[in-house]
Amino acid sequence: MAEYRLKTPLSEEDVRQLKVGDIVYISGIIVTGRDQVHRRALELAAKGEKDKVPVNLEGAVLYHCGPIVKKVDGEWKIFGFGPTTSARMESVEADFIKEFGVRAIIGKGGMFERTTQAMKEYGAVYLAHPGGVSAVATKSVKRVIDVHWLDLGTPEAMWVVEVENFGPTMVAIDSHGNNLFLDVMNKAKEKVQEVYKTL
Amino acid sequence: MSDLRESLINGVFEMMKLAAFNVPDDVKNALKRAYEIEDNPVAKANLGAIVRNLEVASTERIPICQDTGTPTFFVELGEDFPLKAGLREIIEQATVKATQEIPLRPNAVNPWTYENSGNNVGRFVPIIHWEVVPGDELKITYLAKGGGSENTSKLYMLSPVLGLKGIKKAVIDAVVEAGPKPCPPIIVGVGVGGGADMAMKLAKKATLRRLDDKNPDPKLAELEEELLHKINSLGLGPMGLGGKTYALAVKIEWAHKHPASLPVGISTLCWAARKSIAVFKPDGSMKVLMPP
Incomplete structure (x- = not known):
């Protein structure tokens, strides 16, 4: 297990060196995107209008997060910046990685086979942020740089946020086909057969 | 007035x-203990972040x-x-x-x-x-x-012939199905008996008990310990990324039931x-x- 402090944008080399179990802190820019950002961006891509996606996501860090935000003196301020459940994005994430070239996805609860395969193919990683650890994440926010697609509502909008030492996040899916969540879950499913015998 | x-x-x-x-001191203490006994580095990093988050939230008044x-x-x-x-x-x-x-x-x-x-x-x-x-x-x-930990709530309307063994299996199955989703380490509340509605309500009420209290019924106190041990033996760990502590406690509440029913409600409460x-x-x- 190694610890890395990475700066955005991330290169393919940055993420290919990471292995499941490594710990990563991110500095630079994080873009939030959950259900609706995925849907809208992929619809634009399908129509050949990728340029209408307001942020260049090549090498970007995408964060599954619906922040708590409030305007203070005319400026957006973040009061909650913890991760949301990534499983909801499983059906679209592989296409998102392929279309937009994001290099890291941060969320909680893990993702499944199709995303794991796309990460291997295109060179990306899934970083698990401890669920509920929102106060620490909020403190790592330096400022809100921009927000797009506010019509989707504040939790679903695309927030462009500058962070410093955002983490700890753990590499739970690396770009070599390893998925720590699925490994742990499969072991538990084997173990449970033994536990049944003791009930 | x-x-x-x-x-x-x-x-x-x-x-x-x-x-x-x-969070209440009993939960905070249980999380600190989980951190101390952990030797899986990923689990330790998760628990370390959780403990630090509690300090930051409390002192800086950030949710x-x-x-x-x-x-x-x-x-x-x-x-x-x-x-x-x-x-x-x-x-x-x-x-x-x-x-x-x-x-x-x-x-x-x-x-x-x-x-x-x-x-x-x-x-x-x-x-x-x-x-x-x-x-x-x-x-x-x-x-x-x-929402994450509420979504992994479960209701099992068991056949009464399954008895205690069926109740235990229901709890274990609910946890395996929940996996990383409820933001473990979690508190597992179990409501046995009543009807469907009562079992769920008791399960949620059980998650409100202090973690360090002991069930006044010695048999149930033993069952709570047994289930806790068995859940944690699955190795799911904090956040479902592996480790020793998936559950901080199992708490059981119960009500009398209809002869033909054996409702088992399970409520999962995240570490927060x-x-x-x-x-x-x-x-x-x-x-x-x-x-x-």
């Missing part, structure tokens, strides 16, 4: 604020989690407490104030239109469980529970167990019992 109303609104608002920034939950209240209204009319409105007003001022994330959404009410008040929300009890005090327990308990005297003065 309007003074009492004001005191109650402010008191409930204070309870919501306390819970947004703090522990960005999902500030569905406001849920368990109200024990003393028969002789001087104010009975309008208690729901009092709780609603405190909720609106808490949503604006803390701030809380607005989490009350119309299930048909997906429209968000914007202030955590809606049809049957805040969720309030009422009970009328002897005495002249008003006891309120507040729970701010996030944001709950507060306060007792109001007839003059409106308030004593906070939790968090200390």
Whole structure:
């Protein structure tokens, strides 16, 4: 297990060196995107209008997060910046990685086979942020740089946020086909057969 | 009487604020212990971040989690407490104030239109469980529970022939199915008996018990320990990324049941167990019992 402090944008080399179990802190820019950002961006891509996606996501860090935000003196301020459940994005994430070239996805609860395969193919990683650890994440926010697609509502909008030492996040899916969540879950499913015998 | 109303609104608002920034000491201590006994580096990093998050939230008054939950209240209204009319409105007003001022994330959404009410008040929300009890005090327990851990709740309507073994299997199965989703380490509440509704309510109430209390029924105390040990032996660990502690505690409540039924309700509560308990005297003065 190694610890890395990475700066955005991330290169393919940055993420290919990471292995499941490594710990990563991110500095630079994080873009939030959950259900609706995925849907809208992929619809634009399908129509050949990728340029209408307001942020260049090549090498970007995408964060599954619906922040708590409030305007203070005319400026957006973040009061909650913890991760949301990534499983909801499983059906679209592989296409998102392929279309937009994001290099890291941060969320909680893990993702499944199709995303794991796309990460291997295109060179990306899934970083698990401890669920509920929102106060620490909020403190790592330096400022809100921009927000797009506010019509989707504040939790679903695309927030462009500058962070410093955002983490700890753990590499739970690396770009070599390893998925720590699925490994742990499969072991538990084997173990449970033994536990049944003791009930 | 309007003074009492004001005191109650402010008191409930204070309870919501306390819970947004703090978890009770028993939960905090259990998380610290989990950190100390852990040797899996990923699990240790998760627990270290959780413990630090609790400190930051508490000292800097930043909500522990960005999902500030569905406001849920368990109200024990003393028969002789001087104010009975309008208690729901009092709780609603405190909720609106808490949503604006803390701030809380607005989490009350119309299930048909997906429209968000914007202030955590809606049809049957805040969720309030009422009970009328002897005495002249008003006891309120507040729970701010996030969607992730509520989504892994389970109800099993078992065949009574399955008995104790069936109950144990239901708890284990619910946990395996939950996996990383409820933000473990979790508190597992189990409600046995009653009907479907009672089993679920008891399960949620069980998650409100102090983690360090012992079930007064020695057989159930033993069962709670056995289930805790078996759940943690699966190796799911914090956040489902492997390790020693998936559950901090298993707590069981029960009710008598219909001969043909064996309801088992299971409620999972994330480590960010944001709950507060306060007792109001007839003059409106308030004593906070939790968090200390």
